Amino acid sequence: MFAKYFLALFATLFLGPGVGHIFLRQYRKAFILIGTSILILIAAAIVMSFTIDLSSVPREYAAMREYLKNLMSQNTNLMLMINLPLALVWAYAFADIGRGLYDEYKEYKKTEGKE
Numbered sequence: 001m002f003a004k005y006f007l008a009l010f011a012t013l014f015l016g017p018g019v020g021h022i023f024l025r026q027y028r029k030a031f032i033l034i035g036t037s038i039l040i041l042i043a044a045a046i047v048m049s050f051t052i053d054l055s056s057v058p059r060e061y062a063a064m065r066e067y068l069k070n071l072m073s074q075n076t077n078l079m080l081m082i083n084l085p086l087a088l089v090w091a092y093a094f095a096d097i098g099r100g101l102y103d104e105y106k107e108y109k110k111t112e113g114k115e
Contacts, residue, residue, distance in 0.1 A: 002101060002104065002105070004023060004024060005024070005097060005098075005100065005101040005104070007020075007023050008020030008021065008023040008024050008097050009094065009097055009098075011023055012090070012093050012094060012097060013094075016034070016037060016090075017033040017034070017036075017037055017089045017090045017092070017093035018030040018031070018032070018033030018034035018035075018037065018093060019034070020093060020097050021033060021093070021096070021097070024097070024100065026100075029096065033089060033092070033093050036089050037086060037089055040082070040085045040086055040089070041082075041086075044081075044082040047078065047081075047082075048075070048078065048082075051071070051075055051078065052071070
């Protein structure tokens, strides 16, 4: 009975916000959470693209890895601005699933006492 909530929590943890809501058949919330996450990632990609000088991007794989490490270390504030909204969406997804679990548990206890 409560296993679906724990499955939803694990799905959210490993696959991202909104996926757990699909297991709970809360499709509207799932669509909103997944869509919000995608919009945050698109906005982050657009903002990051403005910080890149295309003439300085290397063509070799090994040099590209080093270039990306340097790019991320030079833009730590930007990385925080990207990760903070995603963390908030994830936290909301966890809290919403937990609230649903708590509400169902309260309802279960209420009906258990009446029998």
